[in-house]
Amino acid sequence: MRTRYLLPLSLVWLFSCASLQETDIVDRHYPSLGDLGSYDRALLPTDFHKIGSPSLQTPIPVSVREVPFDKAHFKKYMAYKKSRGAEQTLQFSDSLEQKPKYLCLALMDKIALGTALNQPENSEVLRYLEQDSGYRLVHEVALVPNTEQMEWLTGNEPLFLANDANGSLVLQIGTRNALKEVPLSQLELFDYKTLGFCWAMDRYGKKRIAALVDYGEGCPKHTEHKAHKLDKSKNPLRL
Numbered sequence: 293m294r295t296r297y298l299l300p301l302s303l304v305w306l307f308s309c310a311s312l313q314e315t316d317i318v319d320r321h322y323p324s325l326g327d328l329g330s331y332d333r334a335l336l337p338t339d340f341h342k343i344g345s346p347s348l349q350t351p352i353p354v355s356v357r358e359v360p361f362d363k364a365h366f367k368k369y370m371a372y373k374k375s376r377g378a379e380q381t382l383q384f385s386d387s388l389e390q391k392p393k394y395l396c397l398a399l400m401d402k403i404a405l406g407t408a409l410n411q412p413e414n415s416e417v418l419r420y421l422e423q424d425s426g427y428r429l430v431h432e433v434a435l436v437p438n439t440e441q442m443e444w445l446t447g448n449e450p451l452f453l454a455n456d457a458n459g460s461l462v463l464q465i466g467t468r469n470a471l472k473e474v475p476l477s478q479l480e481l482f483d484y485k486t487l488g489f490c491w492a493m494d495r496y497g498k499k500r501i502a503a504l505v506d507y508g509e510g511c512p513k514h515t516e517h518k519a520h521k522l523d524k525s526k527n528p529l530r531l
Contacts (some may be wrong), residue, residue, distance in 0.1 A: 295340070295487060301322060301365045302353055304487040308353065311391060315322075318515070322340075322372070322481055322482070323340040323430045323433070323481070323484045324430065324433065324454055324461065324476045324477075324481055325354070325397060325399060325430060325431075325432075325433050325461065325463075325476060325481075325488075326345045326346075326348075326399070326429070326430060326453055326461050327340070327342050327345055327429070327430040327431075328342070328343055328345055328346065328417070328421070328427060328428070328429055329341045329342040329343045329344075329346055329427065329428070329430075330343075330424065330426040330427050331426075331486075332430060338529075340430075343420055343427065344417070344420070345461060346408075346409060346414045346417040347413045347414055347415060347417070347455070347459075348408070348453065348454060348455050348461070349408070349410075349411070349454035350475045351449070351453065351454035351464055352399055352400070352401075352405075352452055352453045352454070353399075353400045353401070354397050354398065354399060354400065354448070354451045354452060355397070355398045355400055355461065356360045356395060356396070356397055356445055356451060357392050357395070357396050357398075358390040358394075358395055359393060359394055359395070359396055359434075360392070360393050360439055361382075361384050361391050361392050361393065361394060363384075363386070363419050364448065365394065365434065365483060366382075366392075368434075368482055368483050369382070369394070369436060370481075371482075372480065372482035382436070394434050394435060394436050394482075395434070395435050395436075395437055395442075395445055395446070396433070397432065397433050397435065397445070397451075397463075398431060398432040398434060399423075399431045399432070402487070402503070402504045405504060406501045406502065406503065406504055409501050410501055418499070418500070418501070421489055421498070421501070421519070422491075422499055422519040422520070423496065423518070424513060425488075425489075425517050427505065428486035428487060428488050428489075428507075429483050429486060429488075429489075430485070430486050431485060431487045431504075432484065432485040433479075433483065433485075434482055434483035434484070435479045435480050435481045435482065435483045436480045436482070437480070438478065441474070441478075441479065443463050444472065445463075447465075447466070449465050449466045449467075450465075450466065450467065451463060451464070451465055452464040452465075454473075456473055457476075460475070460512070461476055462474060462475050462476065463476065463479075485506075485507070486507060487504040487506060487507075488504070488505050488506075488507065488509075488513040488517065489501050489503075489504060489505075489517075489519075490502050490503040490504070490505060490511035490512060490515040490516065490517060491515060491516050491517075491518075491519040491522055492514060492515045492516070492522065493522055495529045499519050499522055502515040503515055
């Protein structure tokens with residue numbers, strides 16, 4: 293297994309989409325890196341209801357790791373292929389010495405991500421996130437790349453999540469002088485993980501994201517999982 297962490301540029305998983313495009317339309321789909329939304333049961337990828345994705349001013353480093361399939365993840369991948377009406381070509385068995393592998397892409401640096409989410413360009417994003425403590429951020433996805441994609445993603449080039457010219461989220465591979473953009477829709481994303489939000493008041497009495505936490509993880513002291521519980525007269529944390 294190989295892990296690669298990419299540090300250049302700003303250190304955050306942030307994302308894009310002209311300040312929550314089409315937020316009035318609830319979209320049931322396979323979640324992608326940087327998506328914001330909620331899910332009913334978290335049993336199937338399509339249980340995720342996307343509301344949009346924040347505006348990303350600076351490309352965000354993405355880590356890549358290669359992982360051998362286990363039974364649970366192979367079952368999810370087979371369900372994904374079936375839902376797409378696509379042919380299943382991978383074979384998996386516990387008895388196989390060399391098991392097929394998938395890739396995990398993960399956004400990096402929770403602190404920098406929270407800072408970016410609190411910027412003025414994402415004020416509409418915060419307004420939506422405040423409304424429901426069930427909203428979460430997709431920060432890690434699992435995928436099975438084709439041969440060409442595997443070369444791009446596991447090579448030595450830096451990898452980032454960024455906005456393209458139309459404001460859509462893409463993976464950027466390489467450096468400014470030799471940059472390749474790959475739409476996330478081209479990747480077979482079959483599983484995902486999310487982060488929740490913890491809130492506090494800033495010095496001006498405005499609600500801001502103070503931390504991002506994994507599923508089941510509690511919020512730090514003086515922060516709230518539900519933004520409406522904040523009381524600036526009692527909340528000692530000033531961001």
